[in-house]
Amino acid sequence: EGQLVESGGGLVQTGGSLRLSCATSGFILDDYAIGWFRQAPGKEREGVGCIERRNGNIYYKDSAKGRFTISSDNGKTTVYLQMNSLKPEDTAVYYCAAVYPIYVCSDYGPLEYTYWGQGTQVTVSP
Numbered sequence: 001e002g003q004l005v006e007s008g009g010g011l012v013q014t015g016g017s018l019r020l021s022c023a024t025s026g027f028i029l030d031d032y033a034i035g036w037f038r039q040a041p042g043k044e045r046e047g048v049g050c051i052e053r054r055n056g057n058i059y060y061k062d063s064a065k066g067r068f069t070i071s072s073d074n075g076k077t078t079v080y081l082q083m084n085s086l087k088p089e090d091t092a093v094y095y096c097a098a099v100y101p102i103y104v105c106s107d108y109g110p111l112e113y114t115y116w117g118q119g120t121q122v123t124v125s126p
Contacts, residue, residue: 001026002024003025004022004023004115004117005023006020006021006096006117006118007120008020008021009094009120009121010122010123011124012123012124012125013124013125014088014125016086016124017082017084017085017086020081022078022081022117023077024079029053029072029098032053033052033053033098033099033101033105034079034098035048035097035098035108035110036049036050036070037095037096038092038094039092039095043092045110046061046063047061047109048061048063048064049070050106051071051072051079051105059105067083067084068083069081081096086122086124088126089124094121094122095116096116097110097113097114
């Protein structure tokens with residue numbers, strides 16, 4: 001059974017930065033794609049981006065391009081989401097999730113991901 005644990009959330013001012021971590025276990029990370037998602041109060045869960053460890057491909061949603069960076073350490077089991085130039089509208093619970101990708105990970109919606117973390121709160125103050 002795969003497990004993911006997010007950490008690194010917190011309160012930051014507009015323009016600040018945070019780095020979220022997603023520690024994985026119970027599955028071979030190199031065979032999976034890891035997606036980052038977020039969910040603000042009253043809104044649907046939306047994708048931020050994803051990384052395919054087997055080929056290093058990384059994809060970002062428009063809201064994250066230019067400000068967020070997804071990375072992972074080769075040989076390790078943690079994936080990161082570096083968030084810069086944060087805005088109040090980035091306030092949400094952030095989740096990482098894992099899917100065994102048959103096609104590019106950016107084509108998968110939240111319901112198609114197999115394993116999920118518990119989420120970490122990110123709050124950006126004005």
